[in-house]
Amino acid sequence: MSQKIQRPKGTQDVTPELSHAWKHLQDVAIHTLELANYKAIHTPIFEATSLFARGVGESTDIVNKEMYSFEKSDRSLTLRPEGTAGVVRAFVENKLSQHGLPQRLYYIGAMFRYERPQEGRQRQFHQIGAELIGLDTPAADAESILLAWQVLKALGISDLRLELNTVGDPDDRPRFREALQALLKPHFETLCADCQRRFEQNPIRMLDCKVPTCQTIYTSDAVEDFLQNFAWSPEASEAFEQLCHILSVNGVPFTVNRRMVRGLDYYSRTVFEFITDKLGAQGTVCGGGRYNGLIEELGGASTPAIGWAMGVERLFKLIEHPEAPALDAYIVTDCHAEAFAFAEHLREQGLKVEVDLSGRNFGKQLQAAGKRSARHVYTIGSQELESGVIPFKNFETGESSSLNFHFPNALTHRK
């Protein structure tokens, strides 16, 4: 058994039992996206490591400890840990802005993050993402969020909460950070070790801490006041209010969560997450936000954009798994040459058809048809070749009937 090769840790096989439901999920999502005139973009599964270092951010966990990187002839390459950086790179490289803005793009595919697997978290996982590039308006934010909501609804997932926040413009971030540090400084000694580390590295993240003693500090009136009343730029605040308005008008339930932070450096202003309580600790089913600085950072003209990504595996656990379509016809036969011709005839009509290949007696073949829950069973033996009349039976109603079929070379090529 030690010889047996297993799939790598944190990866999954989608076997035929599940592959239909898997395809269904993708089909529904893609259909919804395309109805909103989003167009697919396919980018490589690996990119220059520097793309993610610059795009996602040097200080993020993703870049620091989760990348699958490898060297090839002096180049450092990395399996994409997320989709936006690659899409933006492609947008810049292919000069998609020349085709007019805004650009509405979506992608779907595998992502890779070297993490300890747990429920809803794999090392290879899949994301469906949408990017709206070229606009920095509340309406654009709303379109993006509404679109995500529509995809989720189309999948039959509505038992979710949408959390929304604004993290201001890049210029505001240091201001916010310093103000927060100043506010929490007096409590530094009582904070947990993690928070003491975060204090310098990523103070905003402290607010998410699960340690009770830390939480009592972070939920104090002083901190609460600070969060509610921190003065973002007037533009950002104004835009955020309008966005909330549009979402309300469209009946999307949301809550403003001033503590929500996102792990990628490129976010600015609007950030949001759709969260479920049904998946344990990894409840974020869709996460996104605005990234106005990213395109310029990656060498393009300064262009605002917003986008999101959904975790396919997480969605998959939340949706109903539809049955695969039934087998329309089963062909019992000992004359395969002619049976294939007839099968093709049926398939041209869009029917799902299987030809029995076993060569066993017809009784056994009939049994096989029953096990497969075939709707109709056609029998093609030497008699049928001769007469050109094919008997068939509807296995759902039990009714028998027959039809005429012109076999190619039927009379000359019988076995």
Added chain:
RNA sequence: GCGGUCGUCGCCAAGCGGUUAAGGCACCUGGUUGUGGUCCAGGCAUACGGGGGUUCGAUUCCCCUCGAUCGCCCCA
């Protein structure tokens, strides 16, 4: 990377130091000269994730390892 739990056939699952390692489902083969699955008979783990140890003896005890799972971290 850190902690907890777990690992017996494709799936569910008994056994918990000495068993031929139950059983069910699924699957396969045959019983039926050409009209159906539910019937009957049989098959289907030289083996209990892998490796090492303790023991006269280990699926049952110990260690390591691999994997799963839950949580931390973080995110989709």
